[in-house]
Amino acid sequence: MGKLNLFLVVVLVVVLGSGALLFFEKDAFGFGNEKEKGLTVEDIIELSIDTDVITTNLASNHFAVVQFNILLDSKEAKIELEKRKPEVRAAVISILAGFTKNQLTGREGIANLEEELFSKLDVILESGQLERVLVTEFKVQ
Template structure:
């Protein structure tokens, strides 16, 4: 009987240690995922480039003043997009010249996607992950 009690206590102790270890591991993994969300916005800010305001005419004769926040996938890509500022302005002017005032009410997402695609075509180091419109004035 004494041997049976020792075996049961040893088994319960091992199961308890395994259970506590699993709980600690699960809690640690969950806390890493939540802190990763915070650091991802920090990385977005670190790797983002704010374009200068661009004023240009539209297809229908009206004018727009617009500014974008461009998110890259790393430091090297951010440096490259800063150097390609003239190409960025050229792409934006060409794209904006094809739009009309009404397009800014419904097709702003399409413009952001198209600018992202065009910029990724000229990028050699890294890539553009997102383009956000941060300022827009129609006249």
């Protein structure tokens, strides 16, 4: 009788554990929001914009050469941001003007630049939302 009780306890723990995992981590079993699973390469190409290469002065006596890839959540948002490219360029220049060469050094510097541009463009964009901003070219001299 003791082995049967032990077996039932083990089965109960496994069933409850699986149920808890399913409840809290839906993606662990392949369930959940499709958007959270990621976009295909084709979707990323269709919903992203590359900025021109932008060269501008920094707050120190240096300059930066940058380019960004901006991923949006819809075709409407992409069309709007393409029409607002001068505003995007101005946002990049104004953000970089506040950075020094030392502030842009390393992963943390690039991450801060991406975050600041994301925040600034998020305010500009009226239709749709930004998904991410990536630095695709980066030189500081």
